[in-house]
Amino acid sequence: MKRGECYRVHKPGGDPKLYRTFVVVSRQALIDSRFPTVICAPVYSRGEGLATQIAVGPDEGLKHDSWIMCDNLVSLRKSDLTHYIGSLSARKQAELDKALKLALDLP
DSSP: OOTTEEEEEESOTTOSSSEEEEEEOSOHHHHHSSOSEEEEEEEESOOOOOTTEEEEOGGGTOSSOEEEETTSOEEEEGGGOOEEEEEOOHHHHHHHHHHHHHHTTOO
């Protein structure tokens, strides 16, 4: 598992959808550790064009155009991230980093 990878998760806690795609945003050191969870950003089919939302789509392994929502970060068990669907390009990772900084109000 690596930062920027996209996974489809079955029945994520509290989500009304049967499946939801998430992008792993935790630092690689945490991902590689024995810690059982990682921080992820959910992917939705609609976005409002906010600076904290990143457009993604078939290039990242998704079936249709979607949005990574950096304002809705969640902690997921690594064991639930088993259905790999794709990963972000270096350019998209840079966009994600910028959106996360905005969402978390970091310099």
